[in-house]
Amino acid sequence: MITKTAFDFCAFFVLAVCFFTGCRWKREYVFQRTILLCFIGLNMILAMMSILNQSILYFGWKFGENALAWLEVTKMVAYLCNAAMPTFFASYILCVAGIARARKKWFYNLFYTPFLFCTGLVLTNPIHHKLFHYVVNHDYYRGSWAGILFAMAVFYTGAGIYFLIRYQKAMERQRMIGMVGAICIAVLFAWIQFRYSYIRVELMGVTLACLALLLNVELNMNDIDTRSGCFNRRAFQAMARRNEIAKSKYFMVSVSFMNLIENTRHLDQDTETRLLQHLGRRFQRLNAALQIYYCTRGTFVLVLVNKEERHLTRLIQDLTEMFASEQYEFEDLKVPVSVEICQARVPEDLNTMYQINEFSEFHVNDANDANGHFRVYDATVLHKVKRDNDVELALRRALEERTLEVVIQPIIDLKSGNIVAGEALTRIHDPNLGTIFPGEFIPLVEGTNQIVRLGEYVLEEVCKLLQNEAMDNVSYVEINLAPYQLIQTDLAKSFIEIMERYGINPKRINLEITETVASDDMKNYEYTLQELRKAGFTFSLDDFGTGYSNLARLFHMEFRNIKIDKSLLWDSMENEISRNFLESMIQTIHHMNAKIIQEGVETREQLEYVTEQGIDLVQGYIFSKPLSIPDFLRKWGKS
Numbered sequence: 285m286i287t288k289t290a291f292d293f294c295a296f297f298v299l300a301v302c303f304f305t306g307c308r309w310k311r312e313y314v315f316q317r318t319i320l321l322c323f324i325g326l327n328m329i330l331a332m333m334s335i336l337n338q339s340i341l342y343f344g345w346k347f348g349e350n351a352l353a354w355l356e357v358t359k360m361v362a363y364l365c366n367a368a369m370p371t372f373f374a375s376y377i378l379c380v381a382g383i384a385r386a387r388k389k390w391f392y393n394l395f396y397t398p399f400l401f402c403t404g405l406v407l408t409n410p411i412h413h414k415l416f417h418y419v420v421n422h423d424y425y426r427g428s429w430a431g432i433l434f435a436m437a438v439f440y441t442g443a444g445i446y447f448l449i450r451y452q453k454a455m456e457r458q459r460m461i462g463m464v465g466a467i468c469i470a471v472l473f474a475w476i477q478f479r480y481s482y483i484r485v486e487l488m489g490v491t492l493a494c495l496a497l498l499l500n501v502e503l504n505m506n507d508i509d510t511r512s513g514c515f516n517r518r519a520f521q522a523m524a525r526r527n528e529i530a531k532s533k534y535f536m537v538s539v540s541f542m543n544l545i546e547n548t549r550h551l552d553q554d555t556e557t558r559l560l561q562h563l564g565r566r567f568q569r570l571n572a573a574l575q576i577y578y579c580t581r582g583t584f585v586l587v588l589v590n591k592e593e594r595h596l597t598r599l600i601q602d603l604t605e606m607f608a609s610e611q612y613e614f615e616d617l618k619v620p621v622s623v624e625i626c627q628a629r630v631p632e633d634l635n636t637m638y639q640i641n642e643f644s645e646f647h648v649n650d651a652n653d654a655n656g657h658f659r660v661y662d663a664t665v666l667h668k669v670k671r672d673n674d675v676e677l678a679l680r681r682a683l684e685e686r687t688l689e690v691v692i693q694p695i696i697d698l699k700s701g702n703i704v705a706g707e708a709l710t711r712i713h714d715p716n717l718g719t720i721f722p723g724e725f726i727p728l729v730e731g732t733n734q735i736v737r738l739g740e741y742v743l744e745e746v747c748k749l750l751q752n753e754a755m756d757n758v759s760y761v762e763i764n765l766a767p768y769q770l771i772q773t774d775l776a777k778s779f780i781e782i783m784e785r786y787g788i789n790p791k792r793i794n795l796e797i798t799e800t801v802a803s804d805d806m807k808n809y810e811y812t813l814q815e816l817r818k819a820g821f822t823f824s825l826d827d828f829g830t831g832y833s834n835l836a837r838l839f840h841m842e843f844r845n846i847k848i849d850k851s852l853l854w855d856s857m858e859n860e861i862s863r864n865f866l867e868s869m870i871q872t873i874h875h876m877n878a879k880i881i882q883e884g885v886e887t888r889e890q891l892e893y894v895t896e897q898g899i900d901l902v903q904g905y906i907f908s909k910p911l912s913i914p915d916f917l918r919k920w921g922k923s
């Protein structure tokens with residue numbers, strides 16, 4: 285008896301160890317692991333039944349009359365386990381491939397019908413005895429319907445293998461190896477038992493297969509972020525891949541802690557780790573179906589697969605409540621938090637792997653956002669931020685590779701009809717993004733070193749242009765200066781150096797300026813202006829009539845030109861208040877030494893109007909759009 289059940293004994297002990305170890309592990313893939321643990325449990329029962337069955341046969345006389353009944357019961361339980369095992373196995377593969385949640389109810393109803401049918405057959409066996417029966421001398425006979433159970437096992441194992449092949453791309457290598465290894469071991473041992481029926485190793489084979497699954501699929505520490513105890517980036521990518529293959533819809537909510545991202549250290553390392561673990565647990569309590577990822581410092585990504593919109597709404601509500609106070613209470617501490625939440629629906633909002641990955645690291649980081657310490661955004665801001673980043677990179681590249689184009693728009697003297705000057709404007713021609721206009725990229729780099737580099741670049745290109753004799757009929761070129769450039773104390777020096785390098789007189793450059801600057805920077809600003817003026821540069825006031833330039837500036841500083849913004853002209857053509865304002869401004873400026881440039885003259889009507897008003901110079905599409913340098917020289921240069 286001992287030799288007959290030796291393998292079953294071993295199997296039982298190994299299974300017990302697997303079961304209890306598996307139970308103790310931190311449960312990340314809760315549902316999936318529960319199925320595997322059930323599978324192991326079924327095998328334990330099977331081993332127990334097998335041992336019991338053998339014992340009854342061996343010590344049959346001790347059971348007396350009941351021995352037959354006991355044999356039947358143990359066999360029946362063993363049959364039940366045998367019917368359930370392949371079903372659990374196929375379900376487990378569905379889970380590992382990440383498609384379990386993607387399936388509809390009818391699929392499961394259909395999928396589990398054979399199992400339910402077979403379970404019914406086993407339970408009713410004492411009545412019909414078509415599966416097996418024992419005769420009085422304890423001999424065991426297989427019934428004529430036993431083949432049905434066998435067919436069911438083949439069906440579920442086949443289905444499992446089919447899922448494995450169909451969704452292989454959704455599984456990581458190690459998991460795949462674990463699964464295939466497990467199947468191979470089980471099949472090999474089953475074959476041994478079939479071939480040499482006296483070696484009872486089939487159960488041992490399944491046990492080893494369980495061990496392989498546990499070690500390769502479940503004990504996957506590579507998926508865990510050691511700090512927060514949540515899933516890491518690797519697991520995040522695997523999740524995205526699985527859902528893409530299974531065509532699952534899901535919600536993602538990123539929760540960014542700006543204090544951690546900006547590294548304003550309120551917490552020591554140890555406390556931060558405890559806080560992250562605490563947050564991970566707290567998020568999990570909000571919804572058991574949440575998958576929680578911690579991919580980059582300070583940002584959690586919460587994922588809800590195949591849930592309804594109301595679950596997302598609820599989650600956002602819960603998070604809002606959780607961070608209602610500016611101080612997050614944790615242990616005995618009150619931690620100041622600044623939280624940004626961004627929600628996205630996949631695949632509606634984000635439909636490429638690239639975008640999904642971007643999202644996991646995404647935060648708007650808008651310090652000016654008026655919504656205080658808790659802000660909720662939609663995925664659309666991701667696209668905007670993404671575009672901004674791309675544009676900024678494109679500008680950086682264009683400056684480095686010197687592909688940024690400087691275009692020139694002529695400025696015409698209305699009295700003579702001749703060209704007097706040109707305004708230098710810029711265009712990025714990016715291989716991926718196409719042509720980008722300054723209205724988009726200038727605001728992105730305002731206040732950064734990029735705008736300083738851009739200014740020097742434009743000045744150099746204009747100097748090169750001015751070296752051309754065909755430019756002799758163009759008195760000067762206007763260049764736009766951003767306020768940030770003017771508070772750089774070394775700007776004048778670098779501009780003068782460029783002029784000397786190209787041998788151009790600064791009188792041929794007219795710098796367009798707009799806003800004033802904050803009073804803190806006023807000293808530097810005044811200094812730079814003075815130095816530039818001393819060197820011979822002159823100035824225009826740009827965008828006059830918009831909020832960016834004010835009247836006080838007019839009297840404060842000497843300008844070569846005042847440029848009236850196109851919006852003021854366009855408004856004046858339509859409404860009287862603007863027209864009165866424009867006309868009184870023209871009067872005022874005429875009393876000063878400056879000339880007036882009207883920008884944005886597009887139509888005959890506008891041209892007639894500005895001529896009537898005594899405007900000196902005009903810049904607008906009616907004469908020419910900004911032109912590439914070769915085109916400008918051809919059309920407007922001295923022939």
Ligand code: C2E
Pocket residue numbers: 693708709710721722723726738739742764765766796826827850883884885886903904905906910
């Ligand atoms: P801005 O200095 O007011 O330049 C005039 C803008 O009006 C140019 O737009 C020009 O193409 C446009 N414009 C001129 N005439 C017409 C017209 O008749 N109709 C219409 N619809 N538009 C007209 P652009 O080139 O897109 O530049 C936009 C702004 O970007 C400029 O406004 C300027 O503030 C800024 N910018 C351009 N290049 C530079 C640069 O190199 N440095 C700095 N700091 N700013 C620049």
Ligand code: MG
Pocket residue numbers: 707764796826
């Ligand atoms: Mg301008």
Ligand code: MG
Pocket residue numbers: 826827847849850883
């Ligand atoms: Mg302007």
